[in-house]
Amino acid sequence: MLHSIYAIPMSRNPEEPVYNRIEEARTFLGLSRQELADKVGVHYQTIGYLERQEYSPSLVLALRIAKSLEQEVSELFSFTPFKKGK
Amino acid sequence: MLHSIYAIPMSRNPEEPVYNRIEEARTFLGLSRQELADKVGVHYQTIGYLERQEYSPSLVLALRIAKSLEQEVSELFSFTPFKKGK
DNA sequence: ATGCTATGTAGCATTAATGCAACATTAGAA
DNA sequence: TTCTAATGTTGCATTAATGCTACATAGCAT
Numbered sequence: 001m002l003h004s005i006y007a008i009p010m011s012r013n014p015e016e017p018v019y020n021r022i023e024e025a026r027t028f029l030g031l032s033r034q035e036l037a038d039k040v041g042v043h044y045q046t047i048g049y050l051e052r053q054e055y056s057p058s059l060v061l062a063l064r065i066a067k068s069l070e071q072e073v074s075e076l077f078s079f080t081p082f083k084k085g086k
Numbered sequence: 087m088l089h090s091i092y093a094i095p096m097s098r099n100p101e102e103p104v105y106n107r108i109e110e111a112r113t114f115l116g117l118s119r120q121e122l123a124d125k126v127g128v129h130y131q132t133i134g135y136l137e138r139q140e141y142s143p144s145l146v147l148a149l150r151i152a153k154s155l156e157q158e159v160s161e162l163f164s165f166t167p168f169k170k171g172k
Numbered sequence: 173a174t175g176c177t178a179t180g181t182a183g184c185a186t187t188a189a190t191g192c193a194a195c196a197t198t199a200g201a202a
Numbered sequence: 203t204t205c206t207a208a209t210g211t212t213g214c215a216t217t218a219a220t221g222c223t224a225c226a227t228a229g230c231a232t
Contacts, residue, residue: 062145
């Protein structure tokens, strides 16, 4: 649910949100948001925004996250929702 | 070479630029920038900026470009430069 | 209960990505 | 040569992503 006029966005194409499995992959590795943020080099709130899908990341950030979580970009981000588990 | 105070960026991490093979994949399909831009749904100049690597795209845009060019994101974008051909 | 850690919410500042318009240049086609 | 298509350059406006600070909440220890 909306929480400020600042974070409503979610890409420039509202009909095509980007789904992600960041939280799933992060917790699988036993990392807190803060720890992942440190590895990736961003503010820990940024990880939160992404996990809550309040906006989608830049490609640079997506690539760094994928590397930190040891996953392919396509395994972490998709236009189609992920089923739980895989 | 700089061409305005507006397009110097290239991600928030200047030490880690994102390389891409958009132009190669686009010309392989015989598309002009305008045509690719239309498929992707962005301004044709945006494709130019990306091909010249003046900045790196959002993840949403990267995903759309990959789909339009029938490639995986990881085949089109990388932190390490691509060798020509592959 | 108290404290600590992780996470959510709110608000605002800054910057990068994108749109867009106008003009220059280059290569080819006719 | 002239015309046209494709691409490059400049400049500026707008918006989304990110940083950052502060406070709230919930769970889990001790």
